[in-house]
Amino acid sequence: MWQPAMDFDTDSCYNTPAIDRHGNLNLGKSVCESPSIIGGCRDQSDLENNNVYSRARCNNGWCAYMYGYYFEKDQIAGCRGHMHDWEHIVVFVHDSVPKYVSASAHGRYEMRAWKDLFVDGTHVKIVYHKDGRGTHAFRFAKADDDAVQENHIGKWFYGDLVGWNGFPSVAVRNKMTAKSWGSAKIDFKDERFKDSLENAIVAQGNTPYVIDMRTDIDVGSPGMPAHCSDHFWPLED
Template structure:
């Protein structure tokens, strides 16, 4: 009984402490973060890296909105090597502490291009979220940290032909003609998938009633594969985000390419050609 009283007292305190409160808690890991949150501290994400992206990565970068029952994506790493520590997912709401308007000002998206000699290119975009809550305010089946991904497939004529959006470990794939576009940027929404955790979905006409704090289809500052400060990409790709996985790192990139690939495309997921992944 004493523990339960202490727990809910600490939890109630956590609900009232602003995200930017100055406090130094014990250094958390993803496995202990729910315990650390009992201190009543929501840890700020790292300061964003400056945009450093190739022209083509920028050309096809998706435009996003975020349903109100979820987080905004934030930087996963800062220029000093600080890695996002995430947020707890138990006994909290899906959007608590992770939907501050400032998160859209301090923001990064990550990308990697791979082309084959036949002219096909994939542009894969990675988004980091601090938590993924399935069951609000209860012991939850979700997880601290979430990585979601979007792929744009471009043909030899430099025309987008397919878009793939990550969904619970796989991808939903649509022909470009069936996707809503913001110029050359596919419109994608981060949403809570019913009683499940969060994922991306393709936007429909109703989604032009924007729900994010900027009131626009949003594209955060983009960092391409070769756009990181020296050593920072390796630090990020080596980090263990628990149940969430970076799609762009070497060990995961080919598998994500194949999962996001339409059957109509012939593509070697292990080969770079035509200058990919390129330099900003």
């Protein structure tokens, strides 16, 4: 219900599955494999073969919905950058009303109020882009982004969602979350989920938002969603 609407600038890879239903992990792509920063990671098949991972935590009338996106590489230029990238978006909802969104960039989060964002119904609009001379990150959509989408289908995109309880098995989920992804981290894994939610809340900066929830307990948190065999994509060569 709250899954972000995504676009990807032409200088950016598409997110892909980190693991398939059989437990085969994505090996990623070396930044030295192609001189192009989008080499091997921005075909239409990459966009269509797409999984987004999610986990929710609810208590005290609030729910935090975290969405995780895996990218095979984050290349700056030449051999600069790194294999594997994980980026995350957190939607904070109070009494079924969206209030705030935090988006990750370079290991940190930026938070904005829902009323200040471009949205598609209950879906915040987010763009994956190259951040100046640095690596890639998420940013909140601007008016120009809302007018034209740069991905292959030319409209806001929703990848197939895999919820925390929606993996083919706990073993497959554990294999994905236990893997070392280099400098990239999975914020929704057990060991990081609480602290990552706290970081997403702290990202409010100079604007005092009120999010009166605990980041360490679940009270009636949804499954996000049950497994659907049609939503778990294979890895591409």
